[in-house]
Amino acid sequence: MPPSTSSGAGEVDRRGRRRIVFLDVDGTILEHGSHVAPSTGPAIRAARAAGHLVYLSTGRSAADIHPNVSEIGFDGAVTNSGALVTAGDEVVVERPLPRAATDRMLAALRSRGIRYFLQTRDGAYASDDMAELMRDYAAALTAREAAGQEVRPEDSLVGLAERSFPSVAEADLSRVDKSVFVSDHEEGLEELRADLGEEFLIVPGSMPLPGGSNGEITHRDTTKGSAIELLLAHLGIDAADAIAVGDGWNDLEMFEVCGTAVAMGNAQPELKALADFVTTDVLDDGVANAFRRLGLI
Structure with a gap:
């Protein structure tokens, strides 16, 4: 993600303002693991060329950004749901x-028999039962395809089922940023919230698994929103000039911090209700249409 080549005195939008945009990845730039609308990259590059700043803001680790996204070019990134923030090459x-x-979180996950990934700035690590679930799910998809049955892109678990992950035994537990979990119980989120209390923020996830529940666990104060506040202070930019574009629950705090909030057409209904406006779906030129409406391009 190369830094912007535009200067601080670059062009501005139609309202005479230089803006900073924070884009979620999955469901906002990227759909079903690898698909990006043809209009998205050119829109982002045009906004940067006009003097605006465009940052990623994602629950993914920096090492897990799909090449189809990275190659677009950004001014920096908020990753691991706000645990790591970079501006160009600067952390x-x-x-x-x-x-x-981390020890408390692991104890709660293991006591409930909940499968999980641990995320660090370097990537994701899978518990043994999570790795088994991914292998079984991938095998089931392959069997369905071999039988001539339809396998929808959204059934791919955003590419997770086809991948292999290092074991959590290899993770440096002093460098864990967050966890992504899958529970067999519909009450999995509430069980973990009861176990872990106010120290952690636990939000629903979007894995298309039958039954059960899934979600993300971060430190209560570590969100995309708090990360953006720290970055804006570092850059000397007013929050009123910040724009958030997203589609899921972990974008909520980002919406609350930025002066303008834009929900994707495919966003959670509750998030749409909190947005200043709703753009089109991720593959229906959602980012480009939002940028046009905002006067960035």
Whole structure:
């Protein structure tokens, strides 16, 4: 993600303002693991050429950004749901979970028999049962295809089922930023919230699994929103000039911080209700249409 080549005195939008945009990845730029609307890259590059800043803001780790997204070019990124923030090559924020908090989180996940990934700035690590679930799911998809049955792109678990992950035994537990979990119980989120209390933020996920529940666990104060506040202070930019574009629950705090909030057409209904406006779907030129409406291009 190369830094912007535009100067601070670059062009501005039709309202005479230089803006900074924070784009979620999955469901906003990227659909079903690898698909990006043809209009998205040119729109982002045009906005940057006009003097605006465009940052990624994602729950993914920096090492897990799909090449189809990275190659577009950005001014920096908020990754791991706000645990790591970079501006160009500079690390602005780095705040892994305290080791004691990681130990508490792991104890709760294991006591409930909940499958999980651990995310660090370097990538994702799978518990043994999570790796088994991914292998079984991939095998089931292959069997369905071999039988001539339809396999929808959204059934791919955004590419997770086809991948292999290192074991959590290999993870540096002093550098864990967050966890992504899959529970067999519909009450999985509430069980973890009861176990972990106010120290953690636990939000629903969007894995298309039958039954059960899934979600993300971060430190209560580590969100996309708090990360953006720290970055804006570092850059000397007013939050009123910040724009958030997203589609899911982990975008909520980002919406609350930025002066303008834009929900994708495919966003959660509750998020749409909080947005200043709703653009089109991710593959229906959602980002480009939002940028046009905002006067960025």
